[in-house]
Amino acid sequence: MSHLPLIGHPDLSAKVCLVTGAGAGIGASAAQYLADCGATVILADRDLASSVAVAERIVDRGGEASAILLDVTVDSEVGDAVERIEREYGGLHLAFNNAGVNGPALMLHEQDPKEVDRIFGVNFFGVYYSMRHQIPAMLRAGGGAIVNTASVGGIIGAQGISSYCASKHAVVGLTKSAAADYGRLGVRVNALAPGSVRTTLLTDWLDDESAVEKMNEVTPQGRIAEPDEMAGIVGWMLSDASSFMTGSVVTADGGFTAV
Template identity: 45%
Template sequence: MTSDLLTGKVVLVTGASSGIGEAAARVFAQEGATVVVTARREDRLAALVGALRDKGAEAAHVVGDVRVAEDVARAVDFVVAEYGRLDAAFNNAGIGGDRTPLHLMTDDVYDTVMDTNVRGVFNCLRHEIAAMLATGGGSIVNNSSVGGLVAIPTAAPYIASKHAVVGLTRAAADEYAKQGVRVNAIAPGTTRSEITLDWFGRNPGLQDLVNSLTPQGRTAEPEEIAQAAAWLLSDRCPFLTGTVMPVDGGFVNQ
């Protein structure tokens, strides 16, 4: 069943080949949006677009890597050329990195995490905002993490990168508020995805520990995070910009 939260909106979703990004594409389409998805794995993007079209949604995909500015520009240019404008964007692509004490962390892990999670969001913001300014504005949601609000042991590059996403969100929101571009972020708690399942698999007992620290006592489903992003992207919250919304079962309240 289609709702109307995003009816008429053209939305770009990055990191859409799995997890929260894939769920977001499905939720946004259910809410009436035209959805363009991008990620590095073309087979998964094509399957996702096929599934969305089978349910009557307008959808397309562009293969690309958010770390590469030209790839992001190509995705945004495709959206504008195909649909005439970019109304909204969910900058979801990101990685977790290794769980290692800071003094043992290698340069390549730090560089990979920061390049994906920070430069990737920066690349997306500058190209998306340019497109939105050309058509009168729009709404952007960046995917940060509870790790962008608090510290988590043995994950220094990830924590630094997600704090940086919060900073980019607030800076862009302040800079473009008067030009009709809203920029917000969500800060998900532990969410079921390929990354977290791998993380739990390599660290027995970790899921139970994390859930015990979450007042709701469980791991989120990707669709629950996507619903929050959909609301922030919609016209239901026109006076909301520069905020970072925890979607974490109460974790940061502890």
């Protein structure tokens, strides 16, 4: 029996949703929230064990979820995954393209081009490949909604992470352009731009508590967010409650970009 949406949650029952980077952090929290809203959630990650664990927790709570192994940097793997979802679940209606990586904090001239390729391979091409296959599936299903994870680094620049910021700026541009392409065809495409969220992506950079405190000092709310705080935003953006929103970039950064 499917888990009923909680009071105040958007109704995503009868929707099939693919979440990439679902094994931990924002992806895992969003997958749980979307399942709580009634969606059937397919959790994709290159670490299958982590996504399986999250899917099992969702099922234990009464939700509908399964896990698949997926490397979003391989176009054919993404295509096969979407085809499988259509075949097994009857269609694809929603997608949260959340898989992402960072890199070492280095000035631009110190960065290894191979490392830059890796960052763009996941952060930009992973989103491009995902949408390239998700959108035709959504058109076949009669419409859909996509949320891509960008970053405040996709809106502003930051010292030492130019390649990461560039990859997220590219996600923003891709999101806006796709929204323009498919607005009349029933597919909405938006981006979430988180600030500092307590995930391994952040803690790899902020490797000690003093660095965390410095980040807190420059954030008007004075703290780092938890992944669960992003999940509800993703659910709203994917739901009909945001039906007139497409091509938007929603910042959730504790006011970081407001000052």
